[in-house]
Amino acid sequence: xxxxxxxxxxxxxxxxxxxxxxxxxxxxxxxxxxxxxxxxxxxxxxxxxxxxxxxxxxxxxxxxxxxxxxxxxxxxxxxxxxxxxxxxxxxxxxxxxxxxxxxxxxxxxxxxxxxxxxxxxxxxxxxxxxxxxxxxxxxxxxxxxxxxxxxxxxxxxxxxxxxxxxxxxxxxxxxxxxxxxxxxxxxxxxxxxxxxxxxxxxxxxxxxxxxxxxxxxxxxxxxxxxxxxxxxxxxxxxxxxxxxxxxxxxxxxxxxxxxxxxxxxxxxxxxxxxxxxxxxxxxx
Numbered sequence: 001x002x003x004x005x006x007x008x009x010x011x012x013x014x015x016x017x018x019x020x021x022x023x024x025x026x027x028x029x030x031x032x033x034x035x036x037x038x039x040x041x042x043x044x045x046x047x048x049x050x051x052x053x054x055x056x057x058x059x060x061x062x063x064x065x066x067x068x069x070x071x072x073x074x075x076x077x078x079x080x081x082x083x084x085x086x087x088x089x090x091x092x093x094x095x096x097x098x099x100x101x102x103x104x105x106x107x108x109x110x111x112x113x114x115x116x117x118x119x120x121x122x123x124x125x126x127x128x129x130x131x132x133x134x135x136x137x138x139x140x141x142x143x144x145x146x147x148x149x150x151x152x153x154x155x156x157x158x159x160x161x162x163x164x165x166x167x168x169x170x171x172x173x174x175x176x177x178x179x180x181x182x183x184x185x186x187x188x189x190x191x192x193x194x195x196x197x198x199x200x201x202x203x204x205x206x207x208x209x210x211x212x213x214x215x216x217x218x219x220x221x222x223x224x225x226x227x228x229x230x231x232x233x234x235x236x237x238x239x240x241x242x243x244x245x246x247x248x249x250x251x252x253x254x255x256x257x258x259x260x261x262x263x264x265x266x267x268x269x270x271x272x273x274x275x276x277x278x279x280x281x282x283x284x
Contacts, residue, residue: 023256078241085164093172
C-alpha cells in the first residue's frame with residue numbers, strides 16, 4: 001500500500017507538470033517559427049494567470065463571464081454525464097454478461113457476432129439516429145420522449161448519457177465474456193464442480209470477482225475513450241460542458257485548468273481502484 005501511494009503521488013506531480021507544459025504550447029510558436037524563449041515566458045505567464053483564477057474571463061454570445069464560479073456548473077455537468085455513463089455501462093455489461101453466460105453456446109455465439117457488428121458503429125451515428133427517432137416520434141404522436149438538446153434553463157441528461165454508454169457497454173461486455181471463459185478453463189473451477197457447487201454459484205462467487213479485476217485494469221482506457229467521445233456528445237446535444245468550453249475559447253489558461261479538473265478526479269478514481277485491487281489480490 002505505501003508503494004502505491006508513493007507511486008501515485010509521483011505520477012500525479014509529473015502529470016500535472018505535463019498538463020501545464022502542454023497548456024503553454026501555443027506560446028511556443030511565433031507564426032511558423034519555433035520560439036524557445038516565448039515558450040518559457042508563456043509558462044511563467046500561465047502560472048501567473050492560474051494563481052488568480054478569479055480574474056480569468058470566458059466569452060459567450062451574451063457577453064463575458066468570470067470563469068469561476070461559473071466553471072463549477074459547466075464542469076459538474078460534464079462530469080455527471082461522463083461518470084454516470086461509465087457506471088451504467090459497467091452495471092449493464094455485468095448483468096448482460098451473467099445472462100449471456102447462462103445461455104446455450106449457439107445463442108452466445110450469435111450474440112457475440114451481433115455485439116461485434118454493433119460495436120463498429122460510430123458513436124455519432126448512434127446519437128444522430130436517436131435524435132431523428134425522437135423528432136420523428138414527436139411529429140407522429142406529439143409526445144416528446146426526451147429532451148434532445150440542452151437549453152439555457154433546461155439541461156438534458158438521459159439521451160447524452162445513453163449515447164455515451166452504448167459502446168463502452170459493448171466493450172466491457174466483451175472483456176467480461178472473454179475473461180469469464182478463460183477463468184472457466186482453470187483448474188480451481190473443476191475442483192469446485194467436483195464438490196457439487198452449482199454453475200451459477202461458481203460464476204458469481206469465483207469467476208466474476210476475478211473477471212472484474214480485468215475490467216478494473218482496463219477501466220482507465222475505457223474512461224479515456226469515453227472522454228474523447230464526450231466532445232462529440234456535447235456538440236450534438238448543444239451541451240455547454242467542459243469540452244465545449246475548451247473548444248470554443250482556445251485560451252491556454254482555460255485549457256490547462258479544464259484538463260487539470262478532468263484529470264484529478266479520474267486519477268483519484270483509478271488510485272482508489274488500484275488500492276481496492278491491491279487488497280483483493282495482494283499486488284506487489
